[in-house]
Amino acid sequence: MSLVIAEISYTNILPMFYYVDREKLKHAGCEFVPAIPSQLNQDMADGKVHVGGISSFAYGEHSEEYQVLPDLSVSAMKQVGSIFLFSKKPIEELGGASIALTSSSATSVNLLKIILSKFYQLNVTYTTMAPNYSVMMNDHDACLLIGDDAILTSFSKQDAIYQYDLGCLWKLFTGFPMTFALFAIRKEAWEKHGELLAEVHRQFLKSKLLSRNNRFSEMITSIRVQLGGTTDFWQTYFAGLNYELTETHLEGLHHFYDLAYELNLLTQKVNKVSIWNPTENFHSV
Known part of the structure; x- marks a missing residue:
């Protein structure tokens, strides 16, 4: 073997x-x-x-x-540089929002759920989808992308879209890598x-x-x-x-x-x- x-x-x-x-x-x-x-x-x-x-x-x-x-x-x-939440509004205003999650991840998806629930006390709804920024953002308030999908999206996203690095958010609230x-x-x-x-x-x-x-x-x-x-x-x-x-x-x-x-x-x-x-x-x- x-x-x-x-x-x-x-x-x-x-x-x-x-x-x-x-x-x-x-x-x-x-x-x-x-x-x-x-x-x-x-x-x-x-x-x-x-x-x-x-x-x-x-x-x-x-x-x-x-x-x-x-x-x-x-x-x-601190910053990971390739795991981003892209949002149409500031993260603090995502209560009740719909968020599209990449189907390519496990750690990042659950990290985002921890951050929004435990640190921001937000209730949101999630939909898991293939990692396609345009499709994800078409019917959702925010989306989570990881890896090269996240990097390439950050190169071309509109200025009006908010971008949050999950590594930075985790460090901010816990002090841990x-x-x-x-x-x-x-x-x-x-x-x-x-x-x-x-x-x-x-x-x-x-x-x-x-x-x-x-x-x-x-x-x-x-x-x-x-x-x-x-x-x-x-x-x-x-x-x-x-x-x-x-x-x-x-x-x-x-x-x-x-x-x-x-x-x-x-x-x-x-x-x-x-x-x-x-x-x-x-x-x-």
């Missing part, structure tokens, strides 16, 4: 994949498959994928089943592919380090060909992201999970985040 690694196409997770030696890993028994976050979450749950950068919320739904690779995440200390994705592992991966998994982890860490050390310059060149934007924009964007998994990140995650449980977004309380350790199998924090 090969070790199936899901690869999200979004730019925010690209630093962990950009310098990975794919040929070496494929030769060793890895298979890379493309995915969007919502599909990856389901594929992990179904056992079609063994390792992937899943939504933090999806980890919360499977916290007793999955472990996470250490020192890896997609987080924001927001961890949007974790690199999760299914049980069969750590039991049957421990040595290969260790090499995959080393490759992810190497790619993260190389990307950061060259200020994401090579990666940005290829991104601009696909998505446009200036070098300064992309360097600022990546400078706002964080790819660590420290105790502070974990504190913020636990707070997110607690609030999600209070709002019945999670059916079970998340008591621990299990970190994979190649020598000790795992430990919990």
Whole structure:
């Protein structure tokens, strides 16, 4: 059985994949498959994928089943730069509004529900839709987009539309960084592919380090060909992201999970985040 690694196409997770030696890993028994976050979450749950950068919320739904690779995440200390609520009116005036949610997300969708309910005390109605800004805003007061969809929309939105960064809102109200994705592992991966998994982890860490050390310059060149934007924009964007998994990140995650449980977004309380350790199998924090 090969070790199936899901690869999200979004730019925010690209630093962990950009310098990975794919040929070496494929030769060793890895298979890379493309995915969007919502599909990856389901594929992990179904056992079609063994390792992937899943939504933090999806980890919360499977916290007793999955472990996470250490020192890896997609987080924001403040602004995330690619998860936006676009609104026809100020966020404080969204009481009773209808909001279109992207079908591509789990963490961001539930983060928005927490922000509007717990922090702004707003009652709104939600509709989940394919991520198309024009269609979403046609019949709704606001919409949530993530990843490259959000970035491209921010480039071209009308000046009259309000734009809110969910990472900034989370930081404002909690003081914590927001961890949007974790690199999760299914049980069969750590039991049957421990040595290969260790090499995959080393490759992810190497790619993260190389990307950061060259200020994401090579990666940005290829991104601009696909998505446009200036070098300064992309360097600022990546400078706002964080790819660590420290105790502070974990504190913020636990707070997110607690609030999600209070709002019945999670059916079970998340008591621990299990970190994979190649020598000790795992430990919990």
